[in-house]
Structures are given as C-alpha cells and as structure tokens.
Amino acid sequence: MSTAVLDPRENFETLARTAGLRGDAHEEAAAERELLVLWLGDDPYAIPVERVREIVRLRPITPIPRVPEAVRGVLSLRGEIVQVIDLRRRLGLAEPERRQGGESERRSERRRVVVLNGEDGQMTGLLVDRVSEVLRLRDDALRPPTAREASTVHALAPHGEHFVSVFDVDRVLDLDGDA
Amino acid sequence: MAARRTRKQARSRAAREFVSEVEEILDRMRADLADLGDARAGGHLDPDLANRLFRSAHSLKGVAGMFGFEGMSELAHHLEDVLDGLRMGRLAPDAPALDLLDEVVELVAGLIEREGDPAGAQADVQTMIGRIHAALDAPPEPSAADAELEGLDASLLRALTEYEEHRLRESLRRGLAIHLVEASFEILSFEEGLSELTRAVREVGEVISTLPAPGDAPDSQIRFSLLVGASVRAEELRSRIDVPGATVHELRPAGAAAAAPATPASVATGEDAAVTDPLAEASRGEGGELESLKSISETVRVDIRKLDELMNLVGELVIQRGALGAIADRLIHDPATAKIGRELGKIHKNFERRLADLQAGVLEVRMVPLRQVFEKLSRVVRRLRRDIGKDVRLEVRGGDTELDKLIVEQLADPLMHVVRNAFDHAIETPAERSAAGKPPEGVIRLDALQRGNHVVIQVCDDGRGIDPAAVLRRAAALGLVEADDSSLTRKQILDLIFAPGLSTADEVTETSGRGVGMDVVRENVNALGGIVHVDSELGRGTTVSFTLPITLAIIQAVLVGVGDQRFAIPLGAVLETLLVDPATIQRSEGREFLNLRGEPLALRRLHAEFELPPPPLGARQAVVVVGLGDARLGVLVDRLEGQQDAVIKPIQGPIRSVRGIAGATELGSQGTVLVIDVAALVEDAAKRREAA
Secondary structure, three states: OEEEEOOOOOOHHHHHHHHHHHHHHOOOOOOEEEEEEEEEOOEEEEEEHHHEEEEEEOOOOEOOOOOOOOEEEEEEEOOEEEEEEEHHHHHOOOOOOOOOHHHHHHHHHHOEEEEEEOOOOOEEEEEEOEEEEEEEEEHHHOEOOOOOOOOOEEEEEEEOOEEEEEEOHHHHHOOOOOO | OHHHHHHHHHHHHHHHHHHHHHHHHHHHHHHHHHHHHHHHOOOOOOHHHHHHHHHHHHHHHHHHHHOOOHHHHHHHHHHHHHHHHHHOOOOOOOHHHHHHHHHHHHHHHHHHHOOOOHHHHHHHHHHHHHHHHHHHHOOOOOOOOHHHHOOOOHHHHHHOOHHHHHHHHHHHHOOOEEEEEEEEEEHHHHHHHHHHHHHHHHOOEEEEEEEEOOOOOOOOEEEEEEEEEEOOOHHHHHHHOOOOOOEEEEEEOOOOOOOOOOOOEEOOOOOOOOOOOHHHHHHOOOOOHHHHHHHHHOOOOOOHHHHHHHHHHHHHHHHHHHHHHHHHHHHHHOHHHHHHHHHHHHHHHHHHHHHHHHHHHHHHHHEEEOHHHHHHHHHHHHHHHHHHOOOEEEEEEOOOOEEEHHHHHHHHHHHHHHHHHHHHHHOOOHHHHHHOOOOOOEEEEEEEEEEOOEEEEEEEEOOOOOOHHHHHHHHHHOOOOOOOOOOOOHHHHHHHHHOOOOOOOOOOOOOOOOOOOHHHHHHHHHHOOOEEEEEEEOOOEEEEEEEEEOOOOEEEEEEEEEOOEEEEEEHHHEEEEEEEOHHHOEEEOOEEEEEEOOEEEEEEEHHHHOOOOOOOOOOOEEEEEEEEOOEEEEEEEOEEEEEEEEEOEOEEOOOOOOOOEEEEEEOHHHOEEEEEOHHHHHHHHHHHHHHO
8 A cells, every 4th residue: 555645736637637547557457446535624535536537626616406405516617517516415414614714715725626527428526625645555455334324435445544435436426315 | 447448438439430320321221212212203213323222232231241240231232132133124113122122221220229139130131131032033024125235336335334234225225315425535634524524414314334435545635435325316415515526426316216226426526536544444433433432522420529529619719709809898998908909899800700600600510401300200101101001191391491410319209209199099090081071091291490599390180189178088087187177278288298197099089009108209309498389179180399499509698697696598589588677577376477568478586496595675677588389488587697609518417407407508707607498497387387
C-alpha cells in the first residue's frame, strides 16, 4: 500500500486524469486498485479512480424541481448538463454546523464536485467537502463494512490508522432504492 | 476492467457501424423495390433500378461477410442471383418475384435483431434460399429469337457482355430504335465529356453499351461508340448531343422487327478515329457504373453524434456571440469609446448573420424527409393487406416534410402503432362497409405538413370511428371517471383513449384483436416534445394528429424569472406574453383563469408547479400564453427577461427525466437555465381539468 499525498493546491483535474490513466495500465493486475479519497466533514470515503472523470471546484448549481432532495441541481460542464448529487444528503448526514466566517469560507473553498462516468456515458456530479489523495492498495487489503445493512459502502480500506469507506458507486447513484 | 470496457465499446461501435450500414442498404433497397413495383406497371423493368438493386445486394453481401454474419451473407448472395435473373431477363418481374424480393429484404432486416437465435435464423435463411432456387428454376420466358440480332455488326455483338446483349434484345423486343453514337473526347477530360453524353442520351433512351471505338484518332483524343436503344429517330438524338463531331447511325429503326437490316443513316460526320486505351476499359461499366460511382461520392454517412458535437460547438458560439454583442453595446454607450463600439457592433451584426446561416446549415443536415417512415408504413400496410386479405389502401401525402433525424426515428413506432390500429380495428369488413354505404375499400391517409416550428402528422381512416359512450363506459369501469359525469366534453372523452389501460379495441370498437395502449404512443410523442390528439366521428372515421417540434436542438426561448430562478420557454410554443394585475385573475372551483379578449384562459403558476417561493402579494405578474395543437395555457411567472437562442441539452445523471423539464441550456454569464417542457405542462393542466 502506498499513498501519494497531494498539496491541496494541486490541480485535481490533472490528478484525476493521470490516476485514471494509471488505472488503465494496471487493470490486468486486478489485485491492485486505486481509490480517490474524499471527505465529508472528518470522515474519509473513497471512489474507484476509474469511475472518476474529473474534479471541479464548486460553482453555482441550478436547482431542479421535482427531484429527490439529494439532487442539488445541475451544472454545466463544457456544454454538457450534469446532475449534481449532494453526497451528505444522499447518505442522510447532517449539514455541517455553521462556524465562524473565516472557517466557513475556507471550507466552501475546498468543496469539490467529483464528476463520475456512468456505464452508459452519462455523467453525474458528486458534491463533497474536499478531495485529498489517491490511495493505491491491493484488493486483499479491503475489509467488509461493519454495518451489514450498509447500503452504499461495500468495503473498508485501511489508510494509516484509519479505514476509508469505499463506495459502491452504482448504489450511490441509485436514488430510487433509498434516498 | 477499463481495457475490457474499451474492447467491448470497440466491438459495440463496430456492431453499430454494421447495423447502420446494413440498415442504410436495406432502406435503399426498399425504396428501389417500391419504385420497381410502381414502374412495373409500365410493362418493362427499369434497368438502372435493377442494377442499383443488384449493387445493393452485392454491398450487403460484402458487409455481412466482413462482419462474419454468414447467414446474411449467404442470403445476400442468393438475393444477387434473383436480381441478376431479373436484370438478365431470366426471371419475369412479376408480382410473385417482387413479393419474394420484399420478403428476402425483410428477412435480412430481421436477421439483425435475431443475433440471439442463430438456429432459428439459419433455418429461415435456408427455407428462403430453397424458395429462391425454386423461383429461378422455373421455366424461363421464351427468349427472343436470335434472328432479332441479325443484321447487326457481328464484331459489335461479340464485344457485348451477356447483360448488354440482354438489354439489346430487350430494346428490340420493345420496338425501340437502335443507334450507334460515336464521339471523340480529349483524353484528359474524356470522363466528363462521356458522362455528359451519356446523360443526354439517357433523356430519350438507354445506353446499352459503351465501347472504345476502333479507328485512328489524334493521340490526344479517345473515341467511344455508344450502343443506344431509344424511342427517337437519329435526327432527334443527334440534336440532343452537344459534342462536336459526334455521329449517330441508326442501326435499326424503331418498330422494325428482325426484318432486313436497315441502311445505316449517317446524320453527321466527324473524323473517324479512335484509339484503344486502357482508360476506356475503366469507363466501360455494366449498366452505368460511371454514374453510380459519382453518386456514391456525393453523399456521406455521418454518425448523428458527430452532428450533435457540431451542434454543441455552434451552441457555444451562439453564447459567445451574445457576450460580444453586450460588449459592443457597452462601448457604444460610453462617448469615449462610441466609435470603436460602433465598429465592433457592425462586426457583431455580420458575425450574427453568418452564425445564423451556420446554425441553419447544421440543423438542415440533421433534417430528413418523413418519406423514410412513410415508406415503411406503406410496406407494412401492403404486407398486412396480403397476409390478412383486408381491402385497405394507404394514401400518403407530404412525405417531403422534413424533421430532425432523431425525431423521425423515434416517431416510427408510434405511427406504426396508430396505423396498425386503424388497419386492424377501425376499418370495417367489406360487408359492413357496404351496409354503411361506404366503398368496400377502406382508406387510411397519412398526411404531413409543416406549421411554423412544428410539423403536424395526421393518420386519418374512414372506418367505424370511436364511440364516445363506449369509451366513457370503459373508463368508468377502470375508475378513471365517474360513469355519470356529464361535464366531460366529447373531446375530453375521446382523449381518454390515451389513458393507461384503456385500449381502443374490444369494448370500444367492438372488434376482436389486440387493441394496444395508446398511452404508450402518447408517452413516446411527449418525450419528443410533441403532443398527440384524437378526433373521431362515429361511423365516419378517426383522425389521430401528432404535433412535433421540427428539431430538438437549437431553439429561440423566452426567459422568465420566478423568485431568484430563471427558466426558458421554447418560443415555438409561445403565442403571446402579457403583464397582468393580480386583481384581474379570476377563480372557478379554486382554479385560476384570465379573461383574455373575451375567452377564459386557464392559468398555472410556475412557482406552484415547481415548489418555488411565491411572489410578494399583489406584485404584478407576467403571463406566457403557450399553446400546442388547440390546447392553450397561461403560465404565470414573476418576470419576463427577454428572448435568447438556446441549445437544449438533455440532463445527465441518475434522474432520467423530470416531468415538466425538457432539458437545460447554458446561457453564458447567466449560467445554466432549465428549459420548460410546454407539452407536459399543457397536458398536466388538461388532466387536472379532467380529473375535476
């Protein structure tokens, strides 16, 4: 297991793309995988890097009516209109409590939309608090989630002293099942 | 995993390519077969048509072989045999032969979809091949006597291929005059001259063979002989040919049987000279290949997604243009920069015009005539007529009306559905029709016409019509309405046939058969931003009308504001906009409406539809009056914010569709704006009225 810790000022788009390319190169060595680590408050989560198309800064989102609450709205990505799912709302987590002005500004500065590739070429954005690094590990390092009824997390990945919750992306995107 | 996906994608891309190529070939063959059927009435087979069909079958064989579809390739090979038999005169172009061709083509089409059932498909292919053999083994037409060819130059006859000889006999059989046209061309430009000559000859006859003419010509020239079958005399033929020095010899006058050889009548004389040249061989083709090569190179097949990309680019340019205009305006209004601002303004105006042309051009590329779909429907009706033996005629009008390719494709199924319903259920038996005083043959009419930004397609039949009382009974039985509801108008009752679960068959039209859901038809048409209506008169017939936008891509939109959000409403659906004082809004049973020049206009508040915050009490409101078909609705919004070009994009993501939202558009500095699905709003409003 190795991690590449990134300067938060680093260009995440580049990161995701190169990671994606590496993912391609490594695909035959199925035992190894790469995960993009992202955060909701103080809790780390991860998404298989090959599902990540790019990572963009939070920008104005146009709300849409008549959709589940988890869908924040849409944003435009080089001419394509993409739905953005608020990952906190999707998981039923509380909104972060308001802190002092400077703190909250820093926080919103770090928020990112992780754009995912769908199976059918459709894109979806995931709104997260921040993105930190790409984690590389072997499949046999993965552990099952603690909660049997966990609906969107399908494994825990060791990361130093902690475990990162690894999403089953398709379940995260399935808003009909439970949202 | 990624690589596997890529391979799969590559395979599916190849498969898509294959399917689209085969479908294109089949479409061409179907159109040619239809023409062949029509032309047959004239008593002879159009050789160009037969040759085109033959070439299509040949391409099909090649494509199928390349992609490893052996069954299809084998079938195409035998299809070639049939077509070869036709063009060589070994097989008469009669109804059974044409039906056989129809069936082979449809079997090929079916093979594409039956990849999962290779055994069954193979069995069908073998059965068909058996039938083809049987048809070809039938005793051939008594062939024309060789005597016909007597008197024609033996060296000329020897140069002809079997096919050309057949065409020569065919011309003689039809009593055409046979001419030998000779002309010389500069070697460097002979192709152009020769095809010009061929075109001129074809206006009055058929080029049976193009041969390099013997003799001596200047080195820079090449001489050709064209053996021509024509209905005109040599003089007239010569007068149509605009090649200096060309000669026309009448080898056999029109109407002459295999009588004495006619004296060659020389009309014009030129230098008798020619060279044999390998180039000439290339220009000699069976049945005008020279021309066909050209026609292929004049069209290109384009993946519609590439056009979508172009459309995206144009859309982005449109946004940039808006920004440019705004800057020019700002400069003009500042005295210090007014001069340069005006110059920029001029450039902007020019840019705007060109861009509009570009937009129109890209849009036009996507447009295809409805004929493609109409032809499919004609075939279905022809087949139904044959299989079921019901006397129904399909009349088609407006096949030239053009629509976005994507819409045309999506429209095929709903139209087919409605036409089948008309055929199966609406048209009565001949006995019933006579009893009702109607001609025994039923008529289904397909009509298309453009109306502004929309195309209206109507399917009319002169059948038994829909009984509103029966619809009402059925709807009441399903719990859709109260049985004793007397407030429903006839139109509203007829509209109930689009309700899920209410079939137009059985109970309504009192015939057996599979009456199938019109709800699916409505759903499909709505998904295209269109609406569908039905009108019917008991005993007289039924008309189903589809109203569709011409394109799904770039539209003019009215921007409206609700709270702090903006929406775009397609201008094509907007009849007018007005400002209203909230005090003038009236209510009936809690539903709001407006007195619009003496007519009540139903209102829907957009903020209520979309659960947005309401405007402050008493604030002036704007109404966008939208209409589709004959339905009208006033959409109440907080503000009108002008007009704008908008490129409607689908919204990607896990939520596949949002009722009332047709897509979204990016408007430069104004961010992303949702585009309202007017058809859905109008329909929802109508439903609520009915539900009341």
